[in-house]
Amino acid sequence: MSSTEQVARASGLTAAEVAQRVRDGQVNDVPERAARSVSDIVKANVCTRINAILGVLLVLVLITGSYIDAMFGLLIIANSVVGIVQELRAKRTLDALAIVGQARPVVRRDGSAHPIPPAEVVLGDIVELGPGDQIVVDGEVLESRQLEVDESLLTGEADAIDKAVGAQVMSGSFVSSGSGAYRAAKVGRDAYAAKLAAEASKFTLVDSELRRGIDTILKVITYLLIPAGLLTIYNQLFSSHQGWREALDGMVAALVPMVPEGLVLMTSVAFAVGVVRLGRRQCLVQELPAIEGLARVDVVCADKTGTLTENGMTLSEVRAVGDVPADRLREVLAAMAAGDPRPNASIAAIAAALPHGPGWPPSAVAPFSSAKKWSGFSYGEHGNWLLGAPDVLLESGSEIAHTAQDLGGQGLRVLLLARGDRAVDAAGAPGAVTPAALVVLEQKLRADARPTLEYFADQQVAIKVISGDNAVSVGAVATALGLSGGDHPVDARSLPGDAAALADVLERETTFGRVRPDQKRAMVGALRSRGHTVAMTGDGVNDVLALKDADIGVAMGAGSPATRAVAQIVLLDNSFATLPYVVGEGRRVIGNIERVSNLFLTKTVYSVLLAALVGVVGIGSQLFHYDPLPYPFLPRHVTMVAWFTIGIPAFILSLAPNNERARTGFVRRVLRLAVPSGVVIGVVTFVAYLFAYRGAAESAAQQERAGTTALITLLIVAVWVLAIVARPWNWWKLLLIGGSVAFYLVLFAVPFTRHFFRLDPSDAMLTAVAAGCGLVGIVLVTAAWWFVGERRGLLPSAPLIENG
Secondary structure (H helix, E strand, O other): OOHHHHHHHHHOEOHHHHHHHHHOOOEOOOOOOOOOOHHHHHHHHHOOHHHHHHHHHHHHHHHHOOHHHHHHHHHHHHHHHHHHHHHHHHHHHHHHHHHHHOOOOEEEEOOEEEEOOHHHOEOOOEEEEOOOOEOOOEEEEEEEEEEEEEOHHHHOOOOOEEOOOOOEEOEOEEEEEEEEEEEEEEOHHHOOOHHHHHHOOOOOOOOOHHHHHHHHHHHHHHHHHHHHHHHHHHHHHHHOOOOHHHHHHHHHHHHHHHOOOOHHHHHHHHHHHHHHHHHHOOEEEOOOHHHHHHHOOOEEEEOOEOOOEEEEEEEEEEEEOOOOOHHHHHHHHHHHHHOOOOOOHHHHHHHHHOOOOOOOOOOEEEOOOOOOOEEEEEOHHHOEEEEEOHHHHOOOOOHHHHHHHHHHOOOOEEEEEEEEOOOOOOOOOOOOEEEEEEEEEEEEEOOOHHHHHHHHHHOOOEEEEEOOOOHHHHHHHHHHOOOOOOOOOEEHHHOOOOHHHHHHHHHHOOEEEOOOHHHHHHHHHHHHHOOOOEEEEEOOHHHHHHHHHOOEEEEEOOOOHHHHHHOOEEEOOOOHHHHHHHHHHHHHHHHHHHHHHHHHHHHHHHHHHHHHHHHHHHHHHHHHOOOOOOOOOOHHHHHHHHHHHHHHHHHHHHOOOOOOOOOOOHHHHHHHHHHHHHHHHHHHHHHHHHHHHOOHHHOHHHHHHHHHHHHHHHHHHHHHHHHHHOOOEOHHHHHHHHHHHHHHHHHHHOHHHHHHOOOOOOOHHHHHHHHHHHHHHHHHHHHHHHHHHHOOOOOOOOOOEOOO
16 A cells, blocks of 8 residues: 555545535435425325315315305314424424434544534545444444444344454444444445434334324224215215205215314324424434333333433542552553543543543553453553453452442442453453552432432332442442332342343342343343333443333433434433433323324214214115104214314313323223213214104204204213313313313304304203203213223223322
8 A cells, every 4th residue: 555545544535525525426315314304294284084085075065055064174274284383393303303413423534533414424434433333334444443343233143243454344333342443435325224224213103002003993984984974975865855955964964073083183293292392301202103102111221320320420549459559550540541532431530530641552452342341451561451340350259359349339430450461452361360459430420310210110110220330339329319129239140041030030120230231132121021111221332232122212312323323212411310201291192192082083983873873764764654864963063063072172181291101902992982982972862863853854943953952962971071081180171171061051052153053952841851861971971981991991090180
């Protein structure tokens, strides 16, 4: 290689070369993070199956000239506008946070290194690497200092791979230890794992039990709509003996409420509002189903450093345990700290306390890794020096090991500085170890750690502290924070290899130290095998595999790029205390979607049943020659019913607080609660209508009174279903229910609204019949919800009045 080529390798591309490559399109133009553009969001919210159905029905009503009955067409506008606005808010929030949390590779150009966005990497760039860095494009290694790369996210291979000069590295892998640099050989869509890298931080609405459940419900409804719709069309057009305008109005009035127009909208709005709320707390949701997943979490696996303790540490003491003078010990520590290009928290604390190194050139380097628990430098005549875990480098029964354990029991982090008898990169290193000093580091507990642990305890969410640190030190921190089980921590080196036996230990214990990265992954798997929904928090490269395997991976914003890439949620403020808000938001979203689903599906069930009953009686009138039975309502009636028994209340309830932990079986619970309620409403409304309709075929006024009778019955029971769904009650929920009742009372009391909605409650006997049927419906709905819901465990046991 010529000297010119060597200089080019060392200094990287020039500004002119970069500009030329950009002009040539040789840039890392991977797809942008956001899954949908603004036009995609608009199209997805306007061009929906529900809007199409409502649009066709709207055209039919407009053909009749009954423009007042076309008010339900406003639902098309409302569904589209609300959905678009909320998804755009969520998109802006996510895109803004993604810029903050984006992994920025360090690129060498014009002789200096600086971080840039991944999309600005060009072909031929020299990219520097350190522990935890994600490899953003394919390339060839130019410099290697014990560089090891983990390709498990690409190949499934668990062991890190040594990467010498000339080796190939692939995008989507990450550095597990060591450092180096590589030249970008394939960028953008040419890179091996470009698609995988894009998927790691992609905003998506799919793969969630909730959405799968709603899709299932919509399919069931579609199957019900077809026969009920055909029966209604036949009855209105051929059996009711009405004029074509009245027949079309009745047909549309029967079909519109069968469509759960707000169900998908409320789901999208609830998720989007959740994203925006979490964004205000500097929480980046990289996969939307993570909100749902966190609502179901019952075990949180947390690291100690950076989660329960502050990221930063301070050097407290260098305690000599050999014959090396104190000045010499500090000189060695300063040299080791200065020689580490990517220091971890411990090395950074030493470097801050001992900033002036002697400038010794290392003859060999052994980077720290979570597997071996030590790092080392060989300095020729100055010796081979090791820095690592005392309980790994020392005999367990030695006096120095006991001293280190006593210090760790005080919540301090303790490292051993020792001399080796061979080069640190030699086979069999570290060899014979001669202790020189105990390096004592102070780690400060996070002020918000205790309240966070108390919150999870109150919510019956188990905490498992899983750390690579000394078990006694981890236990001391856990005990100081009041975590049960911290007084008897488990050394992970004693854990069984069998998955079932490991799961048994994890069920009993809470605090674990000296956990290897592969053990963290196995522990997550063992917990999941027992039916737990597991959230894993982490910030280091040793957490990546466990984060990926957990139901929900939560990374700290200051963590390694690799952890942020695989996590579904990134806490950009690095605060463990943000997690309760994330869990609470997930519970609010899932619990409230299930709550409002009951309202929408109850309406669909009673609409289908009422239309079917009216249709069957109508066909019977042709066969047995009795008076035909038209549909009792006009489109304006069903619009008015939907306003204050479903639409507005559902929107408000979807945004309300809800701390109940989400459970599986969404579809089963919703259908087993909504179907009985819908059947009761449909039957009692039909009975009231039949009673009031006797002889009404001879008079339009009598038909109006019969329809009003049925409407009063329907409203009484529908408002009661709203009251049950809203439990437990508090002041604003009672105000919501009372407001719905007051709204309908005004509609029936004011002459203008009675005329506008064609209501006639003037017959006292029929109104009494309607009220009586409504009361019967209330009793039956309450009994059904108690029997099917609370007695069989489909509903949580909820008091009528909210505590506090």
